[in-house]
């Protein structure tokens with residue numbers, strides 16, 4: 485089960501302090517490069533204008549913790565990087581509990597969870613603490629240390645290009661900016677790493693593949709600002725890969741257009757993998773599809789997920805872990821749902837019958853020569869398939885007409901093609 489390998493990789497990456505920028509992002513990209521040696525790691529300087537945004541300063545954390553009046557060290561960043569609000573500015577001082585409280589974040593209805601909080605675009609510092617721990621804190625003077633640095637550095641992302649026969653590309657994107665959380669989004673970057681490995685291993689691809697590992701939002705905006713003209717010309721389908729590691733539901737979020745080939749294929753695959761797949765609308769968007777499908781960019785990017793971000797109780801907390809939430813089995817299912825969709829993209833051709841009227845199957849050994857009342861199901865399927873091979877109907881559409889998963893037709897298409905009864909239009 486490939487889910488086991490993916491889970492192991494996720495364990496290696498879990499504790500790295502990822503953020504929009506910084507050492508944790510580079511370390512993560514470096515770990516990905518151990519699986520994908522051809523990854524191109526790029527850097528964009530802080531301050532660069534990217535559309536309506538500016539590449540932020542780089543964030544570095546040396547140490548961060550609080551010492552209680554009793555001398556207990558709490559909210560220690562070195563124990564759990566979720567304790568520190570992402571992009572906290574530096575602070576050092578002794579403050580009252582009253583003042584400290586305004587810098588502490590808890591989740592009242594999940595008393596054991598450390599929340600995940602960031603403040604990328606407003607300067608502040610803060611700590612995240614479980615409600616349970618918070619309730620034990622007493623009045624007094626607290627020592628606070630936030631030894632961080634915000635400086636002109638760089639934003640990093642990784643890009644893998646896999647050449648196929650066509651210059652037309654399939655685009656796969658995931659984000660690499662979340663610290664110690666598993667479904668959102670270690671699952672996405674680990675599953676995508678293994679999908680890229682698979683694409684490289686099988687080779688002989690019809691489409692080319694462009695795979696990016698970017699920090700969410702600012703990373704996809706930066707990537708688009710550098711590449712969107714090229715992408716608009718080349719991309720025919722694509723997916724944002726996130727929340728693909730828990731073992732609950734499957735979920736689908738459409739592109740803004742909703743009717744692109746990415747949408748059609750993903751919906752088809754998910755319907756046959758699990759008829760109970762939850763279907764969301766564009767109004768439920770929340771990740772990089774917001775940029776990829778924005779007006780004027782208009783890329784055909786849909787999202788295949790297990791449980792969608794925001795829809796599982798552990799979302800954006802320390803409870804989103806690799807033990808009870810993301811499992812090898814969950815990752816395996818997420819991986820295969822996307823892999824089956826990519827396989828379907830490669831196989832989704834327009835076939836045209838090479839003969840007029842029905843071909844004579846018996847003379848080719850494809851049909852029982854003794855005509856009986858009850859026809860063999862496989863033969864009937866073959867004839868049904870050929871009856872749709874008009875050069876205008878895609879394999880996906882034929883599968884839908886025949887009410888079958890597209891993968892049930894791969895072998896039939898191969899056989900008929902090998903007998904020169906159909907051709908790819």
Ligand code: ZN
Nearest residue numbers: 662668793800
């Ligand atoms: Zn998130």
